[in-house]
Amino acid sequence: MILVTGGLGMIGSHTARALVDLGHEVVVTSYRQTDVPSFLAGQVTVESLDLTDRDAFFALGNRYEISEIVHLAGTIPGDDPIGYFRTDTTVLLNALDAARAWKVRRFAVASSIGLYIGRPEIPWHEGLDLPAVDLPHLIVAFKKAVEPITTHSLAGSGVQPILLRIGSTWGPLMDPESQFSPYPPYISALQRGEKPKPLYADDGGDSCYAPDAGRAIALLTTAKTLRHTIYNVSSGRRSTHREFVEAVQAINPGVELDLLPGRRHGPGEDPYLDITRLTQETGFTPMFDVAAAVSDYVAWRAGNHR
Known part of the structure; x- marks a missing residue:
């Protein structure tokens, strides 16, 4: 079974649906969002869960045999940047801890197109060094930290990290x-x-239209083999x-x-975003x-x- 955190959000819901369409069982977590979109009704298992609660997070492993994790859960910053960073970092670390404990095959996590801001080359591709620039939003700043936290946390664990540099999705x-x-x-x-x-x-x-983004993430999560860690996710x-x-x-x-x-x-x-890497390794093309x-x-x- 594949776990999608934040699985009732925009990208999470479309990822969950794409995974179901590929023939996989899916459990999604949600905290504040309770409405299940019509295209997911009866298709996935929904767990209402505060992901900052490590014990509650780990209890999922007692109820389900989790084979992969797609970590898309996140909050929207308010007036308290410290609170935002504390919450989303706690959730990320709980998810990484669970991935190691459950020995999942692959851990895919949402990063952002915003990491490329400052690069003059167009299109942006995964081989570009990330510039040291002022970032325009707290979410982008957090996503820049997500990547090394994820790769270092999973080093030597046998869990394959996949960093999803997701484009401008709607x-x-x-x-x-x-x-x-x-x-x-x-x-x-x-x-x-x-x-x-x-x-x-x-x-x-x-x-990128959300159903396309979800399908790209699903293909990366379930691919038999992947040759890289970082993948751009967009229309190309x-x-x-x-x-x-x-x-x-x-x-x-x-x-x-x-x-x-x-x-x-x-x-x-x-x-x-250049999506050559995504297309070559998964066969993805936007619909x-x-x-x-x-x-x-x-x-x-x-x-x-x-």
């Missing part, structure tokens, strides 16, 4: 007013009968807000949607281009709040 179950993607708030405005704030046509860069292409708005317009031909010319911060290119993602998401949001 889709079903994302906060409809998310600060991390303009797309769900854009669709939310249309649902309210409002005209969305215009986007800059040539802005964009990395973008640059997209633009123009493509997004054109896709929305195609679904809503009677609605006037505006685009601002060029890029918000002037000429240049927005970065995106959703921009138009397909928009169509699927609009249909989803028609019957779901998020």
Whole structure:
């Protein structure tokens, strides 16, 4: 059985579904989130669990024979950075401790595209040295620490660490007013009968639809062999807000949607992730281009709040 922590979140839910589709039994943990999305109902075992409780975490190993762990659980920082770092570090260490104790085959953990910030090369690939720069968000700062904590904690244990540098992901179950993607708030405005704030046509860069991200993570988790430790997880292409708005317009031909010319911060290119390593070792290719993602998401949001 495969354990997915944070398995009712956006990426976690789609990862769990992809693992089920690949024929695996899955147990997911969740703390505050209690609603099981329709596409997971009856498909996975759900454990409501405070992952900072080491004894409760380890008790999972008494109830299930865990073969792999996908650690996607995380909190959103508030006004207390120390509290945020303490909570998420405690959860990570409990998960790593359990992975060693249970002798799982593989431990996959969420990292971030944000680690590449400061590299001028485009696209960003796993062979790049990570620059020493000021990071824009507490989550990115934590993810930069996650990688060496994970690899050093599992060294010599027989557990294979997989560092998932996840790109800019959006889709079903994302906060409809998310600060991390303009797309769900854009669709939310249309649902309210409002005209969305215009986007800059040539802005964009990395973008991955959540079901594709989940399938990529599932393939990495279950692959017979992997040759590397670090994998970019995304669509592998640059997209633009123009493509997004054109896709929305195609679904809503009677609605006037505006685009601002060029890029918000002037000429240049927005970065995106190279997924050659992921594709070569797992056979992954995205199922959703921009138009397909928009169509699927609009249909989803028609019957779901998020």
